[in-house]
Amino acid sequence: xxxxxxxxxxxxxxxxxxxxxxxxxLASLEEHIRSHAVITIDLSRADSFDMAGVQLLRAAKKxxxxxxxxxxxxxxxxxxxxxxxALGL
Amino acid sequence: xxxxxxxxxxxxxxxxxxxxxxxxxxELTPETASPDAINQLFRAFHTLKGSGAMFGFTAVADFTHxxxxxxxxVRSGRLPVSQPLLDAILAARDHIxxxxxxxxLAGSGQDGNKIVAALEExxxxxxxxxxxxxxxxxxxxxxxxxxxxxxxxFRPDPGLLAAGMSPLPVLNELRGIGRCEIAGHADEIPTLExxxxxxxxxxxxxxxxxxxxxxAIKDVFIFVEDGSEIAIEPDDSAEAVAxxxxxxxxxAEPDSKKQTRSASTVRVPAEKLDRLVNLVGExxxxxxxxxxxxxxxxxPGLAEPVEEIERLVAELRxxxxxxxxxxxxxxxxxxxxxxxxxxxxxxxxxxxxxxxAETELDKTVLDQLADPLVHLIRNSIDxxxxxAEERIRAEKPRRGTLxxxxxxxGSNVVVGIEDDGRxxxxxxxxxxxxxxxxxxxxxxxxxxxxxxxxxxxGFSTARQITNISGRGVGMDVVKRKxxxxxxxxxxxxxxxxxxxxDLTLPLTLAIIDGLLVEIGGDQYIVPMSSxxxxxxxxxxxRATKNGRNVVAVRGELVPYICLRDAFGxxxxxxxxxxxxxxxxxxxxxxxxxxxVVGSHQTxxxxxxxxxxxxxxxxxxxxxxxxxxxxxxxxxxxxxxSDKNTERQFA
Numbered sequence: 001x002x003x004x005x006x007x008x009x010x011x012x013x014x015x016x017x018x019x020x021x022x023x024x025x026l027a028s029l030e031e032h033i034r035s036h037a038v039i040t041i042d043l044s045r046a047d048s049f050d051m052a053g054v055q056l057l058r059a060a061k062k063x064x065x066x067x068x069x070x071x072x073x074x075x076x077x078x079x080x081x082x083x084x085x086a087l088g089l
Numbered sequence: 090x091x092x093x094x095x096x097x098x099x100x101x102x103x104x105x106x107x108x109x110x111x112x113x114x115x116e117l118t119p120e121t122a123s124p125d126a127i128n129q130l131f132r133a134f135h136t137l138k139g140s141g142a143m144f145g146f147t148a149v150a151d152f153t154h155x156x157x158x159x160x161x162x163v164r165s166g167r168l169p170v171s172q173p174l175l176d177a178i179l180a181a182r183d184h185i186x187x188x189x190x191x192x193x194l195a196g197s198g199q200d201g202n203k204i205v206a207a208l209e210e211x212x213x214x215x216x217x218x219x220x221x222x223x224x225x226x227x228x229x230x231x232x233x234x235x236x237x238x239x240x241x242x243f244r245p246d247p248g249l250l251a252a253g254m255s256p257l258p259v260l261n262e263l264r265g266i267g268r269c270e271i272a273g274h275a276d277e278i279p280t281l282e283x284x285x286x287x288x289x290x291x292x293x294x295x296x297x298x299x300x301x302x303x304x305a306i307k308d309v310f311i312f313v314e315d316g317s318e319i320a321i322e323p324d325d326s327a328e329a330v331a332x333x334x335x336x337x338x339x340x341a342e343p344d345s346k347k348q349t350r351s352a353s354t355v356r357v358p359a360e361k362l363d364r365l366v367n368l369v370g371e372x373x374x375x376x377x378x379x380x381x382x383x384x385x386x387x388x389p390g391l392a393e394p395v396e397e398i399e400r401l402v403a404e405l406r407x408x409x410x411x412x413x414x415x416x417x418x419x420x421x422x423x424x425x426x427x428x429x430x431x432x433x434x435x436x437x438x439x440x441x442x443x444x445x446a447e448t449e450l451d452k453t454v455l456d457q458l459a460d461p462l463v464h465l466i467r468n469s470i471d472x473x474x475x476x477a478e479e480r481i482r483a484e485k486p487r488r489g490t491l492x493x494x495x496x497x498x499g500s501n502v503v504v505g506i507e508d509d510g511r512x513x514x515x516x517x518x519x520x521x522x523x524x525x526x527x528x529x530x531x532x533x534x535x536x537x538x539x540x541x542x543x544x545x546x547g548f549s550t551a552r553q554i555t556n557i558s559g560r561g562v563g564m565d566v567v568k569r570k571x572x573x574x575x576x577x578x579x580x581x582x583x584x585x586x587x588x589x590x591d592l593t594l595p596l597t598l599a600i601i602d603g604l605l606v607e608i609g610g611d612q613y614i615v616p617m618s619s620x621x622x623x624x625x626x627x628x629x630x631r632a633t634k635n636g637r638n639v640v641a642v643r644g645e646l647v648p649y650i651c652l653r654d655a656f657g658x659x660x661x662x663x664x665x666x667x668x669x670x671x672x673x674x675x676x677x678x679x680x681x682x683x684x685v686v687g688s689h690q691t692x693x694x695x696x697x698x699x700x701x702x703x704x705x706x707x708x709x710x711x712x713x714x715x716x717x718x719x720x721x722x723x724x725x726x727x728x729x730s731d732k733n734t735e736r737q738f739a
Contacts, residue, residue: 019250022286030281051257052250055278055290063280086257088271088293 010040010074017046017053029060039064044075049083099144101356103189106133108422110182114175115425122170128304130178131160135311137185149188155205156181159212164304168212177207236300240324244292246316251287254313260293262309267299296324359452362413369402369409370600370692374711376402381714410597415455417495417504418446423459424466428491431470438477438488439470448495450502451597454574458504458594461567465506465590466491468564473510473588483585485509501576501618502596507589513582515539521548540580544568572724575601575616575707601693601720603710605686606669609658612718614691614710615680619671619723623685626666640668640679649679650730655705673723680726693720704729 011032017025033039041060057073057080064071110133113126134157142150156178162168181204188201241263245256263269271293278290297306303321310319376398383395421443432439450458474480474489481487486509494505515536522528522542534542542548546565571578576594595601595618603614624642626649639646649668653659668679691710696703704725712718 019287026281026284026286033281051255051289051291052286055275056281056284056286058275058278059281059284062278063282066280083257086260087291088260088273088295089275089291 008036008038008040010042012042012045014045014047016048016050017043017056018048018050019052022052022056025056026059029056030063033060033063033067033069037069039069039071040074041072042074043077043080046077047079049080051083051087054080054083054087054089096144096146098356099140099146100189102140103137103149103185106137107182107186107189108419109133111179111426112422114179114182115429117170117175119170119172119175122175124164127160127163127170131157131164131304132308132311134160135308139312146189149185152181152188152201152205153185155208159208162212165302171211173207174211177204177211180204181208236298238296238298238324239303239306240322241295241297241306242293242318242320243295243310244318245289245313247289248316249289249313256289256291256293256313259309259313260295263295263297263306266301266305266309267297269298270296357412362452365409366413369406370694372402373406373600373690373692377712378714406600410451410600413452413597414449415452416447416449417455417502418443420455420459420462421446421493421495424462424493427463427466428470431467435471436476437470437474439474439491440488441491441493443493445495448497448502449596450495450594454502454576454594454597457570457574458592461570461592462493462504462506464564464567466493469506469508469510469588473508473512475511479511483511497596498593501593504592504594505589506592507587509587512584512586512588513540513543513580514584518542537581540582543580544578577724601691601708601710603689603691603720604669605689605718606667606680606682607684607686608652608656608682612686612712612716613652613682614689614718614720615669615671616720616723617688619673621670621672621677624668624670624679626668626679626681627664638679638681642670642677642679645677647677647679648730649681650726651681652726653681653683655726655730671723673727676727678723678727680721691718691720 011029013025015021029041039060041057061071110130113129113133117126134153138150138153138157141147141153159168159174159178163170163174168174180200184200184204243256243259246252249256260269260271263271272295274292274294275290277292278284299306306321307319310317380395380399383391424443425441428439428441431437469491474491475483475485477487480489490509492505492507494503494507496503496505519528519534519539519542522539522545523530525548527542527545527548528534543564544567548564568578571592571594574594576592579591579593580588581591582588601614602617604617604620606613606615622642624640626640638649638651640649641647647668647670666681666683667685668681669685670677670679693708694710695708696706700706705722706719706725707722708720709717710720
């Protein structure tokens, strides 16, 4: 069942978080959220984002919140802020 | 068979757009030009330019840019719609079409430069002149220079990302045309469990303050409008976007019709369909063999599944043939252009009216129908419809009318070409036929028979040969082509009032409902659509009149052809034979056969080029037991029997 370790390792994302990679990221993110009590996603090594990537991260946040688990993004790169701004979010 | 690549997709789309452009242009005159029509043209050219550039057709994109610029001037009221402008746009449309042809078919680039020069001349000479059209445009809340705030609600097609597109360029483009406050809404993003990563969940409310008009804003959405919800309304309170927006009255594209169409249409290459039809054809044949075998084999429980297969195969056949059915409207549209150009060339004034554009016909039939139709329309315009002065002298409306119609009758479609021109002159046709020794001087012919003489090879009564309709070749070719489609042609005309030509065509070429008959132990098929009735022929009833075999059917004398004689079989005549009476054009003709087996639906197989000149048969089919049955060609049979009769009296 759930991992109760509060110092759970962050979920590390690297490379492009886009429509081409969202499918595989989705599965591992889902698995990560299911098996950890505190969710941290480390984006410091992610280099590019598109709208699908933005949606995926927001879906992850929603999933964690609905499960009552704290959720945080770490190492948010400028490129993510830029696209969120462009999308009016 | 490979999947069509993206440039093929562009070519198909471009073809459709060019079709739309032509359709709009041929109806457009400087007087009737509406902002709607101009917008439609602008958007079509705009899409051509954008997609052209996207798929590497830079020549098309560059050239289209000039047309787009001119249309944009018209849209903004800075250029009036003039006939030279419309002509230049039409020429540009043709040039784009030529650019999209394979290089071997494409013309030289000369035309393109000339058209661009013409467009530039028109735009520079007339730009800035005030026009009534401008007033129309100004009535819309789109006038230039005045800042206005628009409230836009944009919910993209959920499949946009999956289609390789993104709403982001749209948002950026909006930022480019004015002051923009964009509020993105992420509330519809689900949890990971139900997230489809390539689906669009975000939607936007945008407050845009710009000097550009509604059309310019709509154009931003041009590439994403299919399936998207886009509402653009002027915000008179000019408040920021935080307010709850109401459902706007001015909902822009897409209209719901367009949406359903794009969602429910799949493009399939015609060869794939042909292959499918052939396969179904073979399936139908094998199924009928199976039925025949199973009825002989006494296997309990076999009959039921075989019957079920028979039902399913019939349903499959109907569905597959249904896929090939296309409305005749697209073919009709092509003729608007033809009529416009021909009328202009001959200095005549002609209205084209089309009816029944939604009537569906097999694509193969449609494809082969275009040429004969072109010829008939040319004839009507050239020889039929008079010049305006002549019409006024004859107390007719100044403008001639050409009517193209299509309607279903049973398993046929009748395509009509009707003009209100001078009609056929029976006495002149007759005189000409006598002069050309096509008929005897004292031949007794009905008016209709005289009209039919124009279908004879080499017949032409045109006093003046024009380059529009040919030199006496043509009507016979038209007739042959229609007959090759298993169709028939009939002509009706009143001198001074007009001519009507009806082409009766089968719905499909692939399958025929036939009457199976037996002659000398072999089986043959008579097309059921021609069969009127079957009667018995007793030896004692035979009579001879005018060298033809004739039988009395309820008081009416019907000539008959003895197929045993025609096929060169021995005259093993039984005492009682069957006559299948068929309707050939306006004539009833009997075909004497040994036995009538019954009705039979069959898939037509071509006889191939080697047997192409066999006059009596139009095709063959394979029967359930594997034997071949030939399909009778009534026209050929009747023609040959007429020849024999003539020879007898010569």
